[in-house]
Amino acid sequence: MTSDLLSQLNDGQRAAVEYCDGAQLVIAGAGSGKTRVLTYKIAYLLQEKGLKPWQILALTFTNKAAREMKERIAVLLNQQDEARSLQMGTFHSIFAHILRVEAQHIGFQSNFTIYDQADSRSLVKSIIKELDLDDKQYKPASVADRISMAKNHLVLPDAFPQSSLFDKKLPKVHEVYSQYVMRCRQANAMDFDDLLVNTFLLFEQHEDVRRKYVERFHYVLVDEYQDTNYAQQRIILQLTRERQRVCVVGDDAQSIYSFRGANIDNILNFRDAYDDARLFKLEQNYRSTQNIVQAANSLIRKNERQIPKDVFSRNDEGERLQLKPAYSDKEEAIIVCNDIKRLRRQEQAQWSDFAILYRTNAQSRSFEEQMRKDNIPYRIYGGMSFYQRKEIKDVIAYFRLVANPNDEEALKRVINYPARGIGDATVNKIVQTATTYGVSLWTVITQPVLFHLDVTRGTAAKLENFRQLVEGWMGRTGTTDAYVLGHAIIQESGVALDIHSSRDPEYLSRQENLEEFLSGMQSFVESRREEDEGDHVALSDFLQEVALLTDLDSDGDEDQPKVSLMTIHAAKGLEFPTVFIVGLEENIFPSLLSTGSMRALEEERRLLYVAITRAERHCIMTCAKNRFRYGRMEEDEPSRFIRDINPEFLQVDQPRQQADDFGQSRLPWQQRGGSRSSEWMQNSRPVATQFRADPKPRAIPPRREEPSVNPFSESFERQLKMASGGRFKPVRQMAPASPSSSPSSGSSSSSPSSSLREGMVIEHQRFGIGTVVKVEGHGENEKATVEFRNAGTKQLLLKFAKFSIVR
DNA sequence: CACGTCACTGTTTTT
DNA sequence: CAGTGACGTG
Numbered sequence: 109m110t111s112d113l114l115s116q117l118n119d120g121q122r123a124a125v126e127y128c129d130g131a132q133l134v135i136a137g138a139g140s141g142k143t144r145v146l147t148y149k150i151a152y153l154l155q156e157k158g159l160k161p162w163q164i165l166a167l168t169f170t171n172k173a174a175r176e177m178k179e180r181i182a183v184l185l186n187q188q189d190e191a192r193s194l195q196m197g198t199f200h201s202i203f204a205h206i207l208r209v210e211a212q213h214i215g216f217q218s219n220f221t222i223y224d225q226a227d228s229r230s231l232v233k234s235i236i237k238e239l240d241l242d243d244k245q246y247k248p249a250s251v252a253d254r255i256s257m258a259k260n261h262l263v264l265p266d267a268f269p270q271s272s273l274f275d276k277k278l279p280k281v282h283e284v285y286s287q288y289v290m291r292c293r294q295a296n297a298m299d300f301d302d303l304l305v306n307t308f309l310l311f312e313q314h315e316d317v318r319r320k321y322v323e324r325f326h327y328v329l330v331d332e333y334q335d336t337n338y339a340q341q342r343i344i345l346q347l348t349r350e351r352q353r354v355c356v357v358g359d360d361a362q363s364i365y366s367f368r369g370a371n372i373d374n375i376l377n378f379r380d381a382y383d384d385a386r387l388f389k390l391e392q393n394y395r396s397t398q399n400i401v402q403a404a405n406s407l408i409r410k411n412e413r414q415i416p417k418d419v420f421s422r423n424d425e426g427e428r429l430q431l432k433p434a435y436s437d438k439e440e441a442i443i444v445c446n447d448i449k450r451l452r453r454q455e456q457a458q459w460s461d462f463a464i465l466y467r468t469n470a471q472s473r474s475f476e477e478q479m480r481k482d483n484i485p486y487r488i489y490g491g492m493s494f495y496q497r498k499e500i501k502d503v504i505a506y507f508r509l510v511a512n513p514n515d516e517e518a519l520k521r522v523i524n525y526p527a528r529g530i531g532d533a534t535v536n537k538i539v540q541t542a543t544t545y546g547v548s549l550w551t552v553i554t555q556p557v558l559f560h561l562d563v564t565r566g567t568a569a570k571l572e573n574f575r576q577l578v579e580g581w582m583g584r585t586g587t588t589d590a591y592v593l594g595h596a597i598i599q600e601s602g603v604a605l606d607i608h609s610s611r612d613p614e615y616l617s618r619q620e621n622l623e624e625f626l627s628g629m630q631s632f633v634e635s636r637r638e639e640d641e642g643d644h645v646a647l648s649d650f651l652q653e654v655a656l657l658t659d660l661d662s663d664g665d666e667d668q669p670k671v672s673l674m675t676i677h678a679a680k681g682l683e684f685p686t687v688f689i690v691g692l693e694e695n696i697f698p699s700l701l702s703t704g705s706m707r708a709l710e711e712e713r714r715l716l717y718v719a720i721t722r723a724e725r726h727c728i729m730t731c732a733k734n735r736f737r738y739g740r741m742e743e744d745e746p747s748r749f750i751r752d753i754n755p756e757f758l759q760v761d762q763p764r765q766q767a768d769d770f771g772q773s774r775l776p777w778q779q780r781g782g783s784r785s786s787e788w789m790q791n792s793r794p795v796a797t798q799f800r801a802d803p804k805p806r807a808i809p810p811r812r813e814e815p816s817v818n819p820f821s822e823s824f825e826r827q828l829k830m831a832s833g834g835r836f837k838p839v840r841q842m843a844p845a846s847p848s849s850s851p852s853s854g855s856s857s858s859s860p861s862s863s864l865r866e867g868m869v870i871e872h873q874r875f876g877i878g879t880v881v882k883v884e885g886h887g888e889n890e891k892a893t894v895e896f897r898n899a900g901t902k903q904l905l906l907k908f909a910k911f912s913i914v915r
Numbered sequence: 916c917a918c919g920t921c922a923c924t925g926t927t928t929t930t
Numbered sequence: 931c932a933g934t935g936a937c938g939t940g
Contacts, residue, residue: 169930170929170930171930198930199930200930201930224930225929225930300929300930301930303930304930364928365928365929365930367927367928367929368928368929368930467927467928468926468927468928469927469928470926470927490928490929524916527916527917529916529917530916531916531917532916533916656930675927675928675929676928677927677928677929678928678929696927699926699927699928700926700927701926701927702927711928715928736931737926737931738924738925738926738931738932739931739932740931916940917939917940918938918939918940919937919938919939919940920936920937920938920939921935921936921937921938922934922935922936922937923933923934923935923936924932924933924934924935925932925933925934926932
């Protein structure tokens with residue numbers, strides 16, 4: 109069996125798999141079988157070296173990579189269970205798990221919340237406001253990024269002023285950072301970076317805990333090592349410095365995550381960290397044609413900092429890379445779609461054999477539109493992921509609050525959604541009080557008198573109502589499973605009512621998303637229950653799964669082939685027979701922000717290298733001369749990187765002549781026609797002429813959404829299916845929650861003081877005719893919910909509203 | 916307090 | 931062209 113395993117590898121790969129006696133750095137060129145080495149090595153460790161699956165820790169960059177590797181190992185070993193008990197996952201998910209177990213050692217509770225980037229930014233933003241700093245100078249996003257960077261380098265607040273990240277012009281960042289850390293702690297929350305920092309601190313400050321994990325993990329493997337940051341590198345060292353049984357695999361030429369703190373030095377200096385580290389190189393590319401490999405090599409050679417290597421291919425020579433200049437972003441999409449259709453016919457390919465890769469998510473739009481027109485099935489990865497949508501985030505925030513009431517960001521998100529009369533002023537007072545006393549917002553809400561919370565009696569009552577609402581759910585977590593409780597929360601919070609209050613398309617899609625979310629939740633509960641036999645699946649179990657899921661983790665669609673659209677970052681590790689790299693223009697690729705420094709520019713170049721090396725047979729690049737951006741048409745120059753590719757491997761197409769649209773007036777960039785590539789390709793100044801994007805708007809019949817190509821409808825269930833180990837049952841369709849089905853408990857019992865009652869029809873000055881569906885509150889605060897015929901559902905404060913009763 | 920309107924502004928990549 | 935924040939109105 110084992111000899112069988114090894115015989116499927118080439119010499120370099122086999123050497124890398126067989127060496128198990130010390131630290132090992134495998135430099136794996138693009139397409140050289142990196143994943144193959146990792147999977148075979150793990151199989152080898154299990155079979156030949158007698159390691160138990162739980163003794164092997166394998167860290168990957170994405171959940172998807174981990175999942176695929178597990179599947180491949182299961183196939184290799186013909187053993188499902190062994191593969192399943194491997195400790196394999198992303199740094200973040202593995203460490204989050206360890207931190208839940210060991211939370212008490214570092215002063216957290218094991219039910220801590222994981223703040224996503226939006227939560228972090230929002231917290232930073234409110235701290236900046238509270239410190240009365242100018243948010244033009246202290247931009248929340250960039251301050252948050254700086255704090256993140258500090259954490260990635262294990263620079264704690266105390267050391268921050270002495271670090272190179274400290275900017276004298278922005279001295280207060282230090283204070284924001286300190287505040288931020290304190291607030292997270294009070295909220296019993298960790299952001300993504302804290303999962304690393306706190307793991308490091310846990311091991312650093314608790315030798316016994318570190319020992320425990322060193323004992324457990326006999327062998328540590330790390331994928332995509334070029335994209336690890338300092339914190340990750342140090343944790344790996346903490347776990348491996350005694351045994352030195354560590355294998356890291358990566359390619360410095362594919363390091364593209366420096367904005368996230370990834371440090372190419374980790375890979376360049378690996379041999380300094382371990383005494384006797386051995387270097388292995390994999391240089392034969394099995395993925396791509398010779399032309400693609402050589403074009404990519406010629407590009408990356410322009411970078412200075414790199415480990416020398418000679419990647420080669422013995423596949424067909426293949427065709428040259430192609431560059432197809434387009435007149436506009438619209439035409440760019442047309443060119444790509446036509447090529448997809450053409451190649452699919454010519455090579456009898458599947459839709460899923462094509463990928464469109466771009467630098468920024470925003471670029472997906474023009475392709476989306478064109479593919480709808482052309483009826484090409486597609487799927488967009490990344491971008492706005494399912495649970496970043498407002499309606500999903502709101503619901504998750506309720507769940508988070510129930511699982512961990514100290515969660516500040518969750519509390520702030522839902523305390524007044526749906527509106528319950530607790531406005532910004534009140535929330536600010538709570539925050540201020542909480543900060544003064546160094547407690548969580550929730551603590552203040554539970555004991556407002558103790559903390560001298562200065563609010564009116566009316567507001568105090570509203571807060572008390574809210575507290576009871578949340579505590580009611582908290583009391584049920586132990587006995588009610590996640591799905592039932594989740595459903596109850598959505599009803600009783602009033603979210604269901606709000607979401608079903610209108611019929612306009614936006615609300616309709618929210619309803620659909622929420623239903624999908626719920627049914628995904630139900631399948632999660634069912635599949636979990638199967639595994640853990642009868643034990644009830646708590647809300648927190650569900651949350652822990654959801655917190656670290658990404659849209660990118662959902663697998664490609666097996667039932668229906670589709671063209672993939674994604675950023676180059678998201679495409680890392682993937683391969684496609686045909687790859688389109690679009691938007692090869694200055695200020696897009698390379699991005700405007702990276703043209704300043706050499707380092708940043710080299711990273712952009714590596715990014716293009718990654719993009720090109722995703723292609724197996726065809727690599728087609730496009731650039732547009734005019735691009736619709738910031739609401740207007742702008743002119744773009746072709747990317748400088750085009751000149752970095754050896755012309756021997758590159759074919760530049762003539763810009764396409766659009767006869768019927770432009771037949772008379774020649775385009776400025778085609779003035780000289782001829783055989784050369786166009787004028788602007790030779791970097792001379794284009795003639796400034798006004799053009800419209802689409803001078804003759806083609807008559808296109810208005811199109812309804814194609815349900816068959818809705819890129820989002822499947823995402824969530826798929827993710828949960830993946831998360832629950834791929835075993836999950838089809839669920840019965842949830843009946844949509846009806847607004848009338850659940851009176852929200854308690855609050856509606858008060859008798860209104862005016863003459864307005866449910867069921868009455870009124871005519872409002874602005875909104876017109878409508879039916880009163882609910883009346884609540886007294887006197888000043890009395891308000892009515894009215895369903896207007898033409899204006900949707902509105903809340904009216906009766907003190908102000910101008911209306912008359914019709915009947 | 917909630918909601919609508921209007922002006923402004925800023926642009927990368929993601930666990 | 932979004933998505934956000936300031937402001938006025940009911």
